[in-house]
Amino acid sequence: MRFLLAVVLVTASLAPTTVAATASVSVVVKAATQTPKAGAPWPVTIRVLSDGPPPLARLTMRILLGGIPVGKVDNGKVWTFRGSWHEPKGQEITWPAAARGQKFVFQAKVTVRGRTYTKNVPVTVR
Secondary structure, X not given: OHHHHHXXXXXXXXXXHHHHHHOOEEEEEEEOOOOOOOOOEEOEEXXXXXXXXXXXXXXXXXXEEOOEEEEEHHHHOOEEEEOEEEOOOXXXXXXXXXXXXXXXXXXXXXEEOOEEEEEEEEEEOX
C-alpha cells in the first residue's frame, strides 16, 4: 500500500511539468500599419500565446529587402519577455526617409522552449 501511495505522489508531482512542457504555443506580431510613414514612430507588439502560463521568450528583429537581411532592429539586441513585448515608449522603430517607396519585410524571430518561430510582416514605407 505504501508503494502505491508513493507512485501516486510521484505521478501527481510530475503532471504539471509534463503539461507545461507540451503546452501549445503561438506567436502573433501586430504592427500599427503595414504602410508606416518615414520618420514617424512605428509601434509593433509581439505576443506569445500559450494554453498554460506565459512562457519565457527571446526575441530578435531584422529588416529584409528582397529576402536579404539589410538591417537589425535595436542593433540586433536580444530581448527576453513573458507574454507580450513592444518597443519602449519613445524608442519605437522609425523608418528612414530613404526607405520611401521600398517594399521591406519586418522579421521577428521568437524562441520559446527551444523552438524558434519566424514571423514576417510585409512593409511599404510611405
